[in-house]
Amino acid sequence: MKAFDICKVIEGELIGEPREIKGFCINSKAIDEGQVFVAIKGKKHDGHYFTYEAFQRGAVGCIVEKDVSIPKGTFAIKVKDSIEALKKLAKWKRESFTGKVIAIAGSAGKTTTKEMVAFLLSKVAKVAKTPRNFNSQITVPLSICNFSLDCDFWVMEFGASQKGDVRNLTDLAKPNVRAITAIGEEHLETFGCLDDVILGNGEIFSNMKEDDVAVYPNYVSHCYRYKNSITFGEGSSLYAKDISVNSEGLSFKVDSTDIYIPIPSLAVVENALCSFAILKALGIDWKDLAHYLEDFKPVDGRFKVSYLNGVTVIDDTYNANPISMKKALESLSHFAGTKIALLGDMLELGKDSEIYHRQIGELAKELPIEFFVFYGDHIKYAYDTLKKTKKKVFFFNKKEDVITKLKEIISEEKNPVILVKGSRGMRMEEIIEKLTEEI
Numbered sequence: 001m002k003a004f005d006i007c008k009v010i011e012g013e014l015i016g017e018p019r020e021i022k023g024f025c026i027n028s029k030a031i032d033e034g035q036v037f038v039a040i041k042g043k044k045h046d047g048h049y050f051t052y053e054a055f056q057r058g059a060v061g062c063i064v065e066k067d068v069s070i071p072k073g074t075f076a077i078k079v080k081d082s083i084e085a086l087k088k089l090a091k092w093k094r095e096s097f098t099g100k101v102i103a104i105a106g107s108a109g110k111t112t113t114k115e116m117v118a119f120l121l122s123k124v125a126k127v128a129k130t131p132r133n134f135n136s137q138i139t140v141p142l143s144i145c146n147f148s149l150d151c152d153f154w155v156m157e158f159g160a161s162q163k164g165d166v167r168n169l170t171d172l173a174k175p176n177v178r179a180i181t182a183i184g185e186e187h188l189e190t191f192g193c194l195d196d197v198i199l200g201n202g203e204i205f206s207n208m209k210e211d212d213v214a215v216y217p218n219y220v221s222h223c224y225r226y227k228n229s230i231t232f233g234e235g236s237s238l239y240a241k242d243i244s245v246n247s248e249g250l251s252f253k254v255d256s257t258d259i260y261i262p263i264p265s266l267a268v269v270e271n272a273l274c275s276f277a278i279l280k281a282l283g284i285d286w287k288d289l290a291h292y293l294e295d296f297k298p299v300d301g302r303f304k305v306s307y308l309n310g311v312t313v314i315d316d317t318y319n320a321n322p323i324s325m326k327k328a329l330e331s332l333s334h335f336a337g338t339k340i341a342l343l344g345d346m347l348e349l350g351k352d353s354e355i356y357h358r359q360i361g362e363l364a365k366e367l368p369i370e371f372f373v374f375y376g377d378h379i380k381y382a383y384d385t386l387k388k389t390k391k392k393v394f395f396f397n398k399k400e401d402v403i404t405k406l407k408e409i410i411s412e413e414k415n416p417v418i419l420v421k422g423s424r425g426m427r428m429e430e431i432i433e434k435l436t437e438e439i
Helices: 003-010 047-056 082-096 110-121 139-146 165-173 194-205 267-281 290-295 322-332 350-366 380-386 399-412 429-438
Strands: 013-016 036-038 061-064 075-078 100-105 127-129 153-157 177-180 213-217 229-232 240-246 249-254 257-261 304-308 311-316 338-344 371-375 392-396 416-421
Touching: 003 013, 003 075, 003 082, 036 047, 036 082, 047 061, 061 082, 082 139, 082 165, 100 110, 100 165, 100 194, 100 267, 110 127, 110 153, 110 267, 110 290, 139 153, 139 165, 165 194, 177 194, 177 267, 213 267, 229 267, 240 267, 249 267, 257 267, 257 290, 267 290, 267 322, 311 322, 311 429, 322 338, 322 350, 322 416, 338 399, 350 380, 371 380, 371 399, 380 392, 392 399, 399 416, 399 429, 416 429
Parallel strands: 036 061, 061 075, 100 153, 100 177, 127 153, 177 213, 213 229, 311 416, 338 371, 338 416, 371 392
Antiparallel strands: 013 075, 240 249, 249 257, 304 311
């Protein structure tokens, strides 16, 4: 990729000495040698203040909206809007790609499903995927700009917090296979209601071409009616039976095929079914690849199990909404030992947040989990619902107190298993980090 070509695509002013480009980055601290730094002015930070650092770390050029100093032997491309420039580059790159594009949206399980699809496809083809949870209006275009054109497949996930988000990404990526992993209550502060969540995620099916394929759970098939579609889950041909969970992983059957995945989360069943449906949509026999899932590893913060001095810790701290919280608690209930659920707030649920948190408390009444420790303003409604039962229930509004109680419990109980889950904004991983230091 050459600076002159990029300059032409984004209609920018080239300043300095053009160099060969090895990719793009928006984080000055994560620049790789040979990349171009895209300076974006955000709500908290202005990337233009970090161009010097980017060059110090190996950037060969930068895309900027205003004049900046550049070292000798590097270049800058000045544009009106850095984000729009990134989108123009991504659109240009997509138009040049001759392989298949898979895009994944949904209320839960997007990253794990994306990783699983890319993992399986990599056994038979060359694949590029969006890194980590890059699913935003900025990070999806950035990922596309960094994808290799000689791949057979691009696999990406689309995040959404309001209507229009998925449509914008779909119009840019033009996926050949468009999947929804799950539908449930998420980002209700901005979506408004579950119907709008359905509509917002359904934007992934906008402007489908005749040979594009829609993939979605069978339980929402009445919401999305597309002639060229594949459904998964109960009521479809891709339905899991004989599900068994233990601390090591889970097993189940799909159409008489035995599946084993070393992740003890019930949510992973739906991720696998969605992945099989996507492979089917691509014309690939998923049964030929399913056995590779025996080696599939969990994504950080998504039901990742570790063992610390006799304590089993389940890190499910990446995020939380009602659908993922319920699956996590049901999964924990299958573990042997003394089960402890440490739960933080589910954020961005809008005016009905109390209802959804109380529902978690009602579910907790029915599950064979011995201890519940709650942390946060909203999750207190679950605590209030549960505290009159015979369960051992505790509530704290300081993380230090949470850690003290957990240490007390695990010192007195045999084979303790701790599930830690809450929304991203609760930073529940800090509790795991501190607990790891002290036990």
